[in-house]
Amino acid sequence: MVGIFHVSRHTFATTISLMNGVPLIALSKMLGHKSITTTQIYAKVTESMIDQAITTINDKISGKYSF
Numbered sequence: 001m002v003g004i005f006h007v008s009r010h011t012f013a014t015t016i017s018l019m020n021g022v023p024l025i026a027l028s029k030m031l032g033h034k035s036i037t038t039t040q041i042y043a044k045v046t047e048s049m050i051d052q053a054i055t056t057i058n059d060k061i062s063g064k065y066s067f
Helices: 002-020 024-030 036-042 047-061
Strands: none
Touching (some): 002 024
16 A cells, blocks of 8 residues: 555656646645655656756747847
């Protein structure tokens, strides 16, 4: 039973929360962690999260700077 709970927390942290834009600090509070370092154990950065972050940055700065 403990294994299922542990996997569920990882899934909630990464797949449900971080991949949908929940900030790490907010996730830390949601999980009841006193330290964000503890949250980082549960939260794994995925390639799709990196791609989404790059897309978000690009969308926000697109056209604002000329090179």
